[in-house]
Amino acid sequence: MISFSSENQxxxxxxxxxxxxxxxxxxxxxxxxxGGAVILFLFGIAQLDIPFDRLSDxxxxxxxxxxxxxxxxxxxxxxxxxxxxxxxxxVSIAFLGTLGGALLALPVALLAARNVVANRIVHFxxxxxxxxxxxxxxxxxxxxxxxxxxxxxxxxxxxxxCSDFGTFGKLFSExxxxxxxxxxxxxxxxxxxxxxxxxxxxxxxxxxxxxSQVLYYFESNTRSATIxxxxxxxxxxxxxxxxxxxxxxxxxxxxxxxxLIAVSAIDWISGKLRFAIIGQxxxx
Amino acid sequence: MRxxxxxxxxxxxxxxxxxxxxxxxxxxxxxxxxxAILIAAALAAGWMGDVDLWKFAENFxxxxxxxxxxxxxxxxxxxxxxxxxxxxxLPRWTLLLGDTLLIAYMGTLSGAIxxxxxxxxxxxxxVRSRAIVFVTRRVLEFCRTVPEIxxxxxxxxxxxxxxxxxxxxxxxxxxxxxxxxxxxxxxxxDNKPIEGVAASGGSWIQIVRFGAVPQVLSNFxxxxxxxxxxxxxxAAVxxxxxxxxxxxxxxxxVRKFYYSxxxxxxxxxxxxxxxxxxxxxxxxxxxxxxxxxxx
Numbered sequence: 001m002i003s004f005s006s007e008n009q010x011x012x013x014x015x016x017x018x019x020x021x022x023x024x025x026x027x028x029x030x031x032x033x034x035g036g037a038v039i040l041f042l043f044g045i046a047q048l049d050i051p052f053d054r055l056s057d058x059x060x061x062x063x064x065x066x067x068x069x070x071x072x073x074x075x076x077x078x079x080x081x082x083x084x085x086x087x088x089x090x091v092s093i094a095f096l097g098t099l100g101g102a103l104l105a106l107p108v109a110l111l112a113a114r115n116v117v118a119n120r121i122v123h124f125x126x127x128x129x130x131x132x133x134x135x136x137x138x139x140x141x142x143x144x145x146x147x148x149x150x151x152x153x154x155x156x157x158x159x160x161x162c163s164d165f166g167t168f169g170k171l172f173s174e175x176x177x178x179x180x181x182x183x184x185x186x187x188x189x190x191x192x193x194x195x196x197x198x199x200x201x202x203x204x205x206x207x208x209x210x211x212s213q214v215l216y217y218f219e220s221n222t223r224s225a226t227i228x229x230x231x232x233x234x235x236x237x238x239x240x241x242x243x244x245x246x247x248x249x250x251x252x253x254x255x256x257x258x259x260l261i262a263v264s265a266i267d268w269i270s271g272k273l274r275f276a277i278i279g280q281x282x283x284x
Numbered sequence: 285m286r287x288x289x290x291x292x293x294x295x296x297x298x299x300x301x302x303x304x305x306x307x308x309x310x311x312x313x314x315x316x317x318x319x320a321i322l323i324a325a326a327l328a329a330g331w332m333g334d335v336d337l338w339k340f341a342e343n344f345x346x347x348x349x350x351x352x353x354x355x356x357x358x359x360x361x362x363x364x365x366x367x368x369x370x371x372x373x374l375p376r377w378t379l380l381l382g383d384t385l386l387i388a389y390m391g392t393l394s395g396a397i398x399x400x401x402x403x404x405x406x407x408x409x410x411v412r413s414r415a416i417v418f419v420t421r422r423v424l425e426f427c428r429t430v431p432e433i434x435x436x437x438x439x440x441x442x443x444x445x446x447x448x449x450x451x452x453x454x455x456x457x458x459x460x461x462x463x464x465x466x467x468x469x470x471x472x473x474d475n476k477p478i479e480g481v482a483a484s485g486g487s488w489i490q491i492v493r494f495g496a497v498p499q500v501l502s503n504f505x506x507x508x509x510x511x512x513x514x515x516x517x518x519a520a521v522x523x524x525x526x527x528x529x530x531x532x533x534x535x536x537x538v539r540k541f542y543y544s545x546x547x548x549x550x551x552x553x554x555x556x557x558x559x560x561x562x563x564x565x566x567x568x569x570x571x572x573x574x575x576x577x578x579x
Contacts, residue, residue, distance in 0.1 A: 092333035
């Protein structure tokens with residue numbers, strides 16, 4: 001080990017040339033990918049016809065909106081109660097949607113897990129159909145369910161169930177596949193059937209993980225449930241979209257404040273519950 | 285062969301058995317209590333959310349019927365004609381899908397850059413001032429919690445219809461989401477390089493540039509790709525509120541009951557989303573694999 005000083009710099013450069021020689025190959029790769037990203041961005045600006053002249057105008061108008069938003073004000077007590085009711089609807093949508101999606105996804109996830117059902121074809125088809133369901137955005141599901149059961153929060157619940165079904169199916173089956181297989185083998189070697197192996201060897205291992213994933217999605221679904229009202233599927237999003245369209249900015253900011261408070265409250269509660277159930281373990 | 289089987293004395297055995305029974309009973313009680321609370325909450329939520337199982341049972345046939353009605357008509361004799369009729373708008377839709385992808389890309393890139401800048405300010409291991417960390421975190425939380433489509437609604441009013449509000453909305457949401465994830469990565473890094481740069485007299489910018497960034501970059505890119513995947517899905521519905529992309533045509537087709545168009549556009553969206561998922565997953569695994577090999 002030689003220490004660095006200006007006198008022996010040349011010696012050090014000679015001993016460790018690879019540290020001091022610029023790595024042109026790597027730099028070239030980085031420059032190329034950065035250049036590509038920038039060119040794609042510029043192409044996007046041209047292709048999407050981004051109107052930069054409208055940018056300053058829009059910013060000014062946005063500032064105006066912000067000024068009009070303060071202070072947040074629901075208008076009257078009756079309005080405030082209506083919004084709280086809508087918030088309750090949103091939380092209900094998130095809760096029942098998450099619960100329903102999880103309950104429906106559990107059997108399908110068992111089908112999609114390679115260590116439970118060893119059939120390649122079943123595995124492939126369940127996985128691909130789950131992917132398809134997940135590929136459709138929750139707003140589109142809401143749109144479809146509004147057509148089936150009519151406007152209102154019930155359509156929202158069904159939409160959350162559909163979209164969560166796809167997500168949970170994938171997450172659950174991955175959790176099940178990574179489970180330790182020794183307990184299941186133990187059950188089978190003690191004479192248990194395949195069903196027993198799944199019930200007593202597998203489920204106790206993965207159940208806390210699944211539960212914590214469900215709780216985690218409850219938080220994130222509260223966020224998504226706030227928007228499906230935009231297509232008429234109930235909840236606070238309906239009120240929010242309406243108030244934005246009629247430019248009632250004080251009510252808009254009140255509603256946004258309500259959403260922020262509700263989401264952080266649910267964050268907090270489900271975080272507590274998660275740690276109570278699984279301890280300080282990371283979500284797999 | 286004789287083996288000695290140890291036997292507990294009767295009293296000790298009873299005590300152990302009792303304790304086991306008590307433990308099982310306590311667990312059962314907890315599970316029953318938990319399920320009771322869950323069922324009560326579900327009933328309350330069902331009442332709140334206007335769940336009407338009767339209406340559901342009565343109308344459920346419409347769900348498969350909807351898919352049946354949007355399904356394109358195919359007959360063997362004219363399969364090719366049917367296909368071209370079903371996908372009559374393909375050139376236009378491909379263009380719109382391209383717009384959607386560009387909206388997602390531009391939003392993700394600008395959001396990732398903002399998130400990259402802000403994440404270092406939100407990391408408690410790099411910033412001494414609690415106030416800066418707290419404020420940055422709250423700003424990121426705000427950007428993340430307000431749904432992007434709400435931002436899009438507001439921006440459409442400010443900037444007019446078109447892709448610009450969509451890009452901005454996705455950029456803001458991405459800033460919040462990535463800023464938080466990036467900050468978590470930064471807080472988990474090895475502190476020695478940071479201390480090394482600080483000890484040799486580096487400024488804060490140099491500490492971040494040479495101490496932190498090289499450790500986190502591959503993780504950052506992986507998270508940004510994941511976010512791009514999510515944003516493609518988000519951009520597909522931006523058109524619902526007039527913020528550009530394919531969503532506009534989709535919601536029009538749904539509202540005007542152009543059934544075969546709905547299925548064609550949905551199919552295109554799903555296929556695109558799956559392709560993007562597939563490609564980004566490959567790239568992400570390679571990135572994380574490289575990092576794993578490097579360390």
